[in-house]
Amino acid sequence: MAIVEDINTSILSKALDAAVLRQQAIAQNLANVNAPGYRRLTVQFEADLAAALHGGQAAHVGRLHPRLVQAPHAEGNQGTDDELARLSEAVLHHHALVTVLNRRIELIGTAISEGKK
Amino acid sequence: MDYLQAFKISASGMAIEKMRLELTAANLANMHSAAARADDVYRPLRLQQQTVPLQFGQQFEQMVIASGGGSRVTGVTPLDVDARMVYEPGHPYADAKGFVAYPAVDQTAEMLNLNLALRTYEANVVAMNAAKTMASRTLEIGRPG
Numbered sequence: 001m002a003i004v005e006d007i008n009t010s011i012l013s014k015a016l017d018a019a020v021l022r023q024q025a026i027a028q029n030l031a032n033v034n035a036p037g038y039r040r041l042t043v044q045f046e047a048d049l050a051a052a053l054h055g056g057q058a059a060h061v062g063r064l065h066p067r068l069v070q071a072p073h074a075e076g077n078q079g080t081d082d083e084l085a086r087l088s089e090a091v092l093h094h095h096a097l098v099t100v101l102n103r104r105i106e107l108i109g110t111a112i113s114e115g116k117k
Numbered sequence: 118m119d120y121l122q123a124f125k126i127s128a129s130g131m132a133i134e135k136m137r138l139e140l141t142a143a144n145l146a147n148m149h150s151a152a153a154r155a156d157d158v159y160r161p162l163r164l165q166q167q168t169v170p171l172q173f174g175q176q177f178e179q180m181v182i183a184s185g186g187g188s189r190v191t192g193v194t195p196l197d198v199d200a201r202m203v204y205e206p207g208h209p210y211a212d213a214k215g216f217v218a219y220p221a222v223d224q225t226a227e228m229l230n231l232n233l234a235l236r237t238y239e240a241n242v243v244a245m246n247a248a249k250t251m252a253s254r255t256l257e258i259g260r261p262g
Contacts, residue, residue: 024123024183027244028171031130031188091247098254
């Protein structure tokens with residue numbers, strides 16, 4: 001049945017993974033703010049997803065995974081505010097994804113209960 | 118998703134900043150402790166930390182999990198600075214020329230360190246709270262209403 005196992009639910013769960021991993025990367029950056037020579041980490045996923053979708057490779061979406069990208073140079077302890085801004089962004093993004101996923105689950109529930117009537 | 122990892126990373130960051138704060142407190146507490154010989158005088162302590170690399174691995178082909186991460190203390194070393202010599206002829210520790218050796222604690226640098234440690238600690242607390250919020254929201258998936 002298409003409504004349960006469609007590609008959107010799988011993308012949503014991957015995007016949730018990406019949001020959680022992004023939070024962990026930011027936690028790592030914040031724990032090492034004062035470590036000399038530390039190169040900050042970012043998580044790349046959305047750009048890969050967009051590239052796969054626009055490139056007409058929707059079949060490849062299932063094999064996409066969030067990945068860690070390390071900055072090429074150490075920047076010193078400049079980025080605390082930037083990290084905190086990106087942290088709130090990750091938390092809000094995660095909240096939005098949970099909401100959308102819940103709507104989809106509700107939809108499946110409606111489909112099941114309407115069938116019973 | 119393993120949220121324990123996120124808590125561990127932030128906890129290690131908090132522990133490091135707490136230790137930095139303790140060292141600053143020790144440096145300030147010993148600011149005026151004179152010694153009989155210039156070589157014996159207290160030298161301000163500094164913290165050395167090292168990054169524990171964060172890695173993403175895969176489990177069951179679909180799940181991506183994080184491992185490692187955080188920061189750890191590799192050592193506490195005294196700064197290589199000369200004692201601050203103050204002319205106090207009447208002092209019991211005064212040398213032949215009447216100078217007393219005091220620790221070369223830089224109060225401005227210590228206050229800066231203190232603030233830096235405090236703010237970084239707060240940032241780590243924020244990151245941990247974010248992990249907590251995300252974990253509790255994940256529990257809401259599939260809950261009606």
